[in-house]
Amino acid sequence: MTETIRLLIAAGASGAWLALVGTTVWAHRVRRAVPLAEGAVLVAHASQTGTAAAYAKATAEALRDSGRQVALTSFAHLTPEMLARTGEALFIVATTGEGDAPDDAAGFLRKFRAGSPRLDGLRYALLALGDSHYRNFCGFGRAFDRLLRDSGATHAADPVEVDQADPGALRHWQQNLRLFGAAVALPDWEAPRYGEWRLAERELLNPGSPGGQMYRVRIEPATAPSEWAAGDIAEVYPGPADRALEGQAALPHRDYSIATIPADGAIELVVRLFVDPSGNRGLGSGWLCEGAVLGERIALRVRSNPRFHTPAAGVPLILVGNGTGISSLRSHLKARPAGTRNWLIFGERDPLRDRPFAGELDDWLRSGHLARLQRVFSRAGTALCHVQHVVAAETGSLAEWVDSGAAVMVCGSVAMGEAVDEALRAALGAERIDALQDQGRYCRDVY
Numbered sequence: 001m002t003e004t005i006r007l008l009i010a011a012g013a014s015g016a017w018l019a020l021v022g023t024t025v026w027a028h029r030v031r032r033a034v035p036l037a038e039g040a041v042l043v044a045h046a047s048q049t050g051t052a053a054a055y056a057k058a059t060a061e062a063l064r065d066s067g068r069q070v071a072l073t074s075f076a077h078l079t080p081e082m083l084a085r086t087g088e089a090l091f092i093v094a095t096t097g098e099g100d101a102p103d104d105a106a107g108f109l110r111k112f113r114a115g116s117p118r119l120d121g122l123r124y125a126l127l128a129l130g131d132s133h134y135r136n137f138c139g140f141g142r143a144f145d146r147l148l149r150d151s152g153a154t155h156a157a158d159p160v161e162v163d164q165a166d167p168g169a170l171r172h173w174q175q176n177l178r179l180f181g182a183a184v185a186l187p188d189w190e191a192p193r194y195g196e197w198r199l200a201e202r203e204l205l206n207p208g209s210p211g212g213q214m215y216r217v218r219i220e221p222a223t224a225p226s227e228w229a230a231g232d233i234a235e236v237y238p239g240p241a242d243r244a245l246e247g248q249a250a251l252p253h254r255d256y257s258i259a260t261i262p263a264d265g266a267i268e269l270v271v272r273l274f275v276d277p278s279g280n281r282g283l284g285s286g287w288l289c290e291g292a293v294l295g296e297r298i299a300l301r302v303r304s305n306p307r308f309h310t311p312a313a314g315v316p317l318i319l320v321g322n323g324t325g326i327s328s329l330r331s332h333l334k335a336r337p338a339g340t341r342n343w344l345i346f347g348e349r350d351p352l353r354d355r356p357f358a359g360e361l362d363d364w365l366r367s368g369h370l371a372r373l374q375r376v377f378s379r380a381g382t383a384l385c386h387v388q389h390v391v392a393a394e395t396g397s398l399a400e401w402v403d404s405g406a407a408v409m410v411c412g413s414v415a416m417g418e419a420v421d422e423a424l425r426a427a428l429g430a431e432r433i434d435a436l437q438d439q440g441r442y443c444r445d446v447y
């Protein structure tokens with residue numbers, strides 16, 4: 001491997017999963033693309049939570065190891081002009097929302113549709129990531145493929161669609177890399193390894209809540225301390241760790257935003273216990289909230305989520321979220337050094353019982369680490385009961401913060417994310433929000 005990153009793929013009965021382990025933490029969330037050198041192949045990723053970005057890095061490494069020059073970039077730094085000048089490209093794209101493009105592709109798509117560039121000189125392959133539980137399976141991958149072909153670009157191979165990291169589809173993609181000069185005998189993308197961790201604490205955060213039980217789950221590394229960054233995602237194996245630690249995972253992992261920073265010495269997750277009408281527990285939440293006993297071994301690995309890393313200290317930060325979204329918002333607040341300007345808008349249900357991390361948040365408000373803290377509750381019977389209402393009521397302050405360079409990060413439910421997006425566009429203007437998104441100053445982690 002030529003880079004410090006290690007890309008690992010785990011083959012399991014129902015899927016292969018790829019993780020970035022031991023990643024270097026990006027100094028800046030927004031990195032500029034390498035200018036495309038003569039003869040270089042472009043590898044571009046559109047990724048909401050880091051998976052497509054990780055596969056793109058693995059793809060770029062495989063090509064570089066075979067002696068090809070590669071320009072690796074996020075869609076955030078891709079322009080239609082760049083594509084029009086490119087002869088060969090590999091696209092690795094996820095789908096989010098309801099068949100939508102990841103946020104980092106929004107600016108590119110706007111420019112592409114406005115400019116309708118001709119791409120007659122472009123030969124490409126496309127890896128579309130998705131999950132067939134969603135109605136619009138690989139919706140963005142398919143739409144983007146149509147867009148490219150309508151613009152005159154030609155397939156080097158048919159698009160490969162990956163359902164939850166299906167290992168067969170990934171091997172197919174590896175085969176396609178040979179069409180771009182990758183070595184005939186590519187080494188298999190290594191089986192990923194879960195790390196060994198231990199369940200250290202479990203605390204019910206909302207006793208008596210009208211909503212589902214929400215737990216703080218503390219998981220300590222069993223061996224060496226681990227590295228991660230605020231905004232990263234913990235992939236947890238949802239069952240006894242033994243077989244998963246031996247590389248024999250029989251179940252797909254579950255994703256959780258990390259609520260702590262490495263200085264805390266452990267990963268904490270905020271997990272809502274899912275219970276269906278018949279009383280069955282969700283696989284992941286049932287395991288973390290009830291199944292695993294204290295002290296039990298947990299198979300866990302960290303996936304880097306560079307789009308959602310903490311902005312630089314000089315950038316004021318507006319955090320908006322609801323429910324278990326408090327998890328990554330808390331990790332960002334922990335990661336922000338003293339003297340930074342931070343504003344938290346957080347929504348839950350019951351004003352008495354749904355106050356996760358109230359002590360910490362109040363302390364941050366008292367110390368000035370939080371310049372502003374607004375908690376709203378949907379069951380409070382007040383006019384301002386959802387976070388989007390606060391956004392709408394605070395237009396002046398929001399504009400002032402954004403004018404002074406602030407970034408906006410949103411974490412929590414999909415419905416909340418959409419309502420906040422609408423409120424932000426109404427408050428600050430759609431163009432302003434698009435520009436923030438293009439600059440990496442407006443990012444969402446919704447699920």
Ligand SMILES: Cc1cc2nc3c(=O)[nH]c(=O)nc-3n(C[C@H](O)[C@H](O)[C@H](O)COP(=O)(O)O)c2cc1C
Nearest residue numbers: 047048049050051052094097099130131134137138
């Ligand atoms: C909120 C959300 C919405 C999603 N919507 C879709 C969808 O409409 N169609 C689909 O095929 N996959 C959907 N997925 C699955 C992702 O495309 C899949 O997990 C992918 O590997 C994520 O890649 P990323 O980490 O690069 O964003 C969705 C995932 C999330 C979290």
